[in-house]
Amino acid sequence: MESRNSQTSSHGALEMMIAPLTPEEFFRDHYEKAYFHSTAINPNVGDLLSIDRIDEIIADSELPARSISMAKSGRGIPAGEYTFANGVVDRGAVLDGFRDGATIILPQLHFADGKLYEFCLSLQRAFGARTQTNIYMTPPGEHGFGVHYDDHDVFVLQVAGAKDWEIYGDRETLPYRGEGFRKDRDDPGELKDSFVLETGQCLYVPRGTAHRALTHGDEPSLHITVGILVQTWADFMLEAVAEASLRIPEMRHSLPRDLYFEEGDRAAHKAMFERMARAIADTASFDATLSAFSGNFVRSQGGRVRGGLNALCRPIGDHDRFTIRPHILYSFEDAADDGGEGRQIVLPGASLPLSEELAPQLQAHIEGGSLSKADFTVTDAEELDDVIGSLIAYGLLVRV
Structure with missing residues (x-):
């Protein structure tokens, strides 16, 4: 079984972050090997997020306790300093902490922001791995964390302000997930390079490469850290x-x-x-193991269903045309792999069984990029209606 992406080109987001390198040059010379500072100024970075958006999130969004954290001068700040006794986030305390020099951290913000989520989805095919975002808003002259390395590869996108970056040594071997940096155990090595990451620039840091970043100049810094959560x-x-x-x-x-x-x-x-x-x-069996990994990767991607409710609020006519949503992973596989019979289409969050008659037609139309019910020649119209509706509900199909 082969996982497919519903957009043939999945390199757009990657190319923005590694310019002027090509993807081939990046994966050959830098991926899992060496950091890369892209000095190109890309205005599209600013389209992903803004300080005003962070202000809106803190002021008006639901903020579960785990949706925000804070750090200052290399140390995490206890949650009790910016939450009430019942665990609810004290929004005023968050802003007051920022005023006093603390970094505001919004982990996993892509789950609450459509632009960031779409950006993460666009990278997953390029890396064959799940991706995530953590957001860091740091006051002038401050830093959130000291010298450390991460247990996963990261890209840093400087949205606003600038940061002074320091690059130190590398571990002898790439760390596994959970092998995070410990001050009492790990030697970060000697300072190898330092530079300013300007607004609109991007940086790649492999897992195991020690680093530190401090806000540069008199303006606050806002950056997105994109984590690449590989399987080994x-x-x-x-x-x-x-x-x-x-x-x-x-x-x-x-x-x-x-x-x-x-x-x-x-x-x-x-x-x-x-x-x-x-x-x-x-x-x-390589094939059986690959099938299990590939299916789990597709299912765990997370759905993107914006527009699906609107599409399902009116009947689907025979000639209503649907396109394939960009970046959504899918795969066609034997249902026997999941204990069923025949063929199935696997989507983020779902596996839909298909009849022998429908399966090859559906695969051909999806890989062609668009479809309508009138494109199919089937004897079971009820199955076709149900499958098309489910593909809309789970985010693969978007009404034209």
Whole structure:
């Protein structure tokens, strides 16, 4: 099964962040290897967010406790300093903290902002990974965090103001998720480079590269951090082992009772381990593992359904035409992979079973970019109506 994207070109957002590099140059020379400071000034960065939008969010949006945090001079600020006793965000305290030098952090803002969400979706095909945004609003002359590295790759888009960036050393190996920087354990290395990230510029920092950023000049800084949440070959191989173990009966046996103790038969246990490893190597299926990973990636993308309610508020005529929403992932696969029969289309949040008659026609029309019910030749009109309606509800189809 192959995951597909509903827009043939998914490099637009990436190209904005890495100009003047091409995607090929970026992935060859920088991805997971070395930071890259794009000195190009791109006005489209400012279209994604603004200080006025942050002001609106803090003033008028619902703010669950986990939707905002604050930091100052390298340390996180306890939530009790900007929330009430019942956990509700104290909006005045947030602004007063900013006035006193604290950075306002809005994690995962893409889930509450359509532009940022669309931007994240546009990057997921380019990286084959989920993406997220964290927003940082920092007063003049301040910084939120000290020298550290992240456990995931990041792009920094400078929306307003500017920041002084410092780049330090790299870990010997790329960190896994959860292997964050610890001051008492990790050496950031020597300062390797420093520069000013200006409004409209972008920066790529691989996971494991230590860095620090301080507000430059007399204006506040607003930047978007885009996190690339990759899955590793280790993740893939663990899934392969789990999938293969379903077909190796010996893997279901409990560990020997004496495995942990000195009187245990270490040689016999080691021999069993080696037999199991050979059995896994002989049984593991790349195709089955890929199918599981690909399906989970599509399902977990998150739906984009803007306009769907309007489209469903009136009947769908035979000649009403629909286009494919940009950036939404989908895949056609055998329903047997999920314990069903026949074919299915997999979407963010849903898997829709398809008859043998409908499946090839639907795949051809979707990959063609647009469709109407009149384009199909089917005997089960009720199935077609239901599938088209569901594709609108789950965000793949947009009414022209």
